[in-house]
Amino acid sequence: MKRRFVSTRGRQQPVSAKTAVKQGLAIDHGLFVDPNLGQEKINLTELLPLDYQQLAQNILHLLLPDFTPTELTQAVHNAYYQNFDTTKITPLHTINDCHVLELWHGPTSAFKDIGLQLLPHLMQLALEKNEHSLVLTATSGDTGKAALEGFKNINNVGIAVFYPEGGVSDIQEKQMLTTAGENTSVAAIIGNFDDAQRHVKEIFNNDIFKETLASDLHLSSANSINIGRLAPQVVYYFSAYQQLVEQGEIAQGDLVNFTVPTGNFGDVLAGYYAKLLGLPIKKLIVAANANNVLTDFFKTGIYDRQRPFLHTVAPSMDIQVSSNLERLLYYESGLDSAYIDQLMNQLEKNGHYQISDKLLQNLQRDFACGFSSDHDIQTAIKEVYEEQGYLMDPHTAAGYHVMRDYQQHDQTPMILLATASPYKFVETTAPAILPDVDKASNSFDLIQRLADYTNAPVPDNLARLHGLPIRHKNILSPEKMQAYVKQQAEVIFNVQNQSARY
Incomplete structure (x- = not known):
């Protein structure tokens, strides 16, 4: 067994x-990383002829080495064979002088499906006989439903999802609250995403609390702090490059740029991993919304979470603490875990930290950054539809605006990551496109109106959503999350044990 994952701290x-x-988060509160990542490169010539599933098997074998080829083949097949509405999984489309990689063709119409259709199968393979895992997940919207859908009815695994009350779209909320499955649980948290994420981490780090749980029960995470969720996201960067070569837009070996809408930094970190593995990426452009803590950080080297929390039209990016940034700092600092530990302690105690000039220069070599206001996002949705007939969700539109600013001084072929179906955020997309939209309109009425107007197909899972019954009705203060987790662990695994007897 290869023991190669260490903590960033x-x-x-x-x-x-x-x-x-299986563990999700390191015991010292850091994130798991492979210090040897990048020493072995991917052979692009061998990868280019492969389909998406074969591509995933090859890349994941390098990223998660003690899963056997047979295990990975079966896990990838279970994740992607029939759960996406296209065999390409992440199809690439050209709009003007950029290329849009659509990551939302899975069962919940969001990019989180790429990782969260596979993670449950990896988790099952990681568990020993008679072990159980309770997955705890804080979500700003899309992760919650994707995790619930992926883990639904998985044996020996339960899942509890926490989301900010009033901090997700109506469609996202109903997706979560209508989730079936005997092992699923959902609760709204009074506060914002950062509050939910902080309390989930506190539960992970509370050894006294964990001792009150069953001895065979592990707590784990479905957020991208879990390396099993992050690793599958690396694959679609290679898929995008592969499709550009197939379409004759670039030749093998040509440099490309990616623009990535992000809040928690996992999506863009996967691109950095792809670059370390040998994908010819010149720049990764980080696109934020008005909660632009990342933009300021990449310009100044100061990460400061002590700022007003804004509710924007791109709610999945309404985040002030970008957890996966810790992994990037680990690699770009030369694997200096003592330095990362120091920075993260400063963030916890003081709410901010400042990196060295040398580290900032390293980051700026590989990354650029920008942000979009709500007005920028709505304008981008309108302009792209009117000019190209292409409908974007607000997070993708935030990326589009930042991308266009960046392209004024860099004409390298550009790929924009499209993170969700526009119908998931119809409260924003419909008013940007349709005339005379009543702000009080029902979200499902808006979906129908927008579909009739644009002829853009509504994903099946969203078209069926309106008629589904509400199954979860929990609203908690963050302080009650710990008691809720203990209760759900008892309920979920009692149900599973009873089912196993029959």
Whole structure:
């Protein structure tokens, strides 16, 4: 068994990929990383002829080495064979002088499906016989439903999702609240996403609380802090490059740029991993919304979470603490875990930290950054539809605006990551496109009106959503999350054990 995953903060012994997936978060509160990442490169010539599933198997074998080829083949097949509405999984479309990689063709119409259709199968493979895992997830919208859908009715695994009350779109909320499955649980949290995420991490780090749980029960995460969720996202960067070569837009070996809408930094970090593995990426452009803590950080080297929290039209990016940034700092600092530990302690105690000039220069070599206001986002949705007949969700539109600014001084072929179906955020997309939209309109009425007007197809899972019954009705203060987790662990695994007897 290859024990190659260490903590970004340096105070956990190396573990295997399976243990890292099962554990989710390191015991010293850091994130699992492979210090050897990038030493072995991907052979592009061998990858280019492969379909998406074969591509995933090859890349994941390098990223998660102690899952056997047979295990990965079966897990990838289970994740992608029939759960997406296109065999390409992440199809590429050309709009003017850029290319849009659509990541929302899975069962919940969001890019989170790429990782969260696969993670449950990796988790099952990581668990020993008679072990159980309770997955805890904070979500700003899309992760919650994608995780619920992926883990639904998975044996020996339960899932509890927490989202900010009033902080997700109506469609996202109904997707979560209508989720079936005996092992699923959902609760709205009074506060914002950062509040939910902070309290989930506190539960992970509370050894006294964990001792009150069953001895065979592990707590784990479905957020991109879990390496098993992050690793599958690396694949679609290679798929995008592969499709550009197939379409004759670039030749093998040509440099490309990616623009990535992001809040928690996992989506764009996957691109950085792809670059370390040898994908010819010149720049990764980080696109934020008006909660632009990342923009300021990449310009100044100061990360400061102490700022007003804004509710924007791109709610999945309404985040002030970008957890996956810690992994990037680990690699770009030369694997200096003591330094990362120091920075993260400063963030916890003081609400901010400042990196060295040398580290900032390293980051700016690989990354650019910008942000979009609500007005920028709505304008981009309108202009792209009117000029190209292409309908974007607000997060993709935030990326489009930032991308256009960046392209004024860099004409390298550009790929924009499209993160969700526009119908998931119809409260924003419909008013940007349709004349005379009543702000009080029902979201499902708006979906129908927008579909009739644009002829853009509504994904089946969203078209069926209106008629589904509400199954979860929990609203909690963050302080009650711990008691809720204990209760759900008892309920979920009692139900599973009773089912196993029959």
